Amino acid sequence: MGAPLADKIRPLTLDDVVGQEHLLGKEKVLRRMVETGNIPNLIFYGPSGVGKTTVASIIAKQAGKKLYKLNGTTASTADIKDVVGQLDTFDGMGGVLLYLDEIQYLNKKQQQTLLEFIENGSITLIASTTENPYFYVYNAILSRSTVFEFRPVSPQEIKKAVERAFRIAGESLQQPLEIEDGVQEHIAYACGGDVRKAVNAVEMLSLAAVDAKVTLEEAKQVAQKSAMRYDRDGDVHYDILSAFQKAVRGSDENAALHYLARLLEAGDLISPCRRMLVMASEDVGLAYPMAAAIVKACVDSAFQLGLPEAQIPLAQAVILMCTSPKSNSAVLAIDAAMADVKNGVTGEIPPYLRDGHYSGAQKMGHAIGYKYAHDYPNHYVQQQYLPDPLKDKKYYHFGENKTEQAAKAYWEKIKGENL
Known part of the structure; x- marks a missing residue:
């Protein structure tokens, strides 16, 4: 040709x-x-x-x-x-x-x-x-x-190139090709938005055609898995992971499963597992604290099973997180605390909170006056734990979900104050 x-x-x-x-x-x-x-x-x-x-x-x-x-x-x-x-x-x-x-x-x-x-x-x-x-x-x-x-080309547009490619291939072979129904559509969808890949598939099918006939089964053999566009060190990798977490955060289990499937189909087990361990605490968080333990168990199972069976516990974990109530109160709390530390807003640790398990600690005034919470009713006693410059600082604010609101009501009753 x-x-x-x-x-x-x-x-x-x-x-x-x-x-x-x-x-x-x-x-x-x-x-x-x-x-x-x-x-x-x-x-x-x-x-x-x-x-x-x-x-x-x-x-x-x-x-x-x-x-x-x-x-x-x-x-x-x-x-x-x-x-x-x-x-x-x-x-x-x-x-x-x-x-x-x-x-x-x-x-x-x-x-x-x-x-x-x-x-x-x-x-x-x-x-x-x-x-x-x-x-x-x-x-x-x-x-x-x-x-x-430049963006991946839509299957509808690629089909135009595929039709043209088959026509020109037939002219080169000096005989029109007989194309089975579904061949052009399959190539257009299977090439992952890559026109060159689609045209190369057409060329291979044309050269291998028996009696100028191209079958759908042959097209599936040539174009198998070519729709996957993935590079573990490139933008696509991080785009999929980003979409995966945002789908879970947005409680869309169908989208989250789709992106998980794309990662697993590419043979990437580590990236989704690491991201899921983060999501359990970052996006579900204190609204359903057990999610972290369940996701960890599912991730452990996935690594023990390996692919393809690993997809089952991972799907379970993804659906659990998507359908769970959400809270980012823990993320906001630690972000606020980290900001103070990075900006140098710290202060001295109160003497009564310092380590007293060594000789001479009391002479230095360490651990003197500390109130042991378990010795008091409800295992709580009013005491300043933050350094003086931060003594009135609040990093954590209870989320609006049922779990955190229950904890808030409990502590408001014990502490006798609005939290």
């Missing part, structure tokens, strides 16, 4: 690009920018296979400048200097446009080499990256560039 199918169907105009309507739709900023012909320094950020390279190539062709391409995985400082050197040639008189793919792989020194020429406008940079540029791209380059985020 010659060139890869993905290259054969690569769009030549912005109108042909599938997805990214939020960037390329009529009257959107990026599209208007391209149509004016005044191209600033651009950084395209997003997952693989969603059109970053395609859009950059289309823009580069319309820029009217000498185009050079580098890839951050292989480019050296010498390669960058070679591009800069073209500014003194006849071809570079009108300016140079550098398309730099995977800019995150360039080290700081390599990025700094570009900086002077980007700053004075001699070189226009269009860079793409699958990693968050605010973490991986030199700040001076970021400040001179406009970042546009």
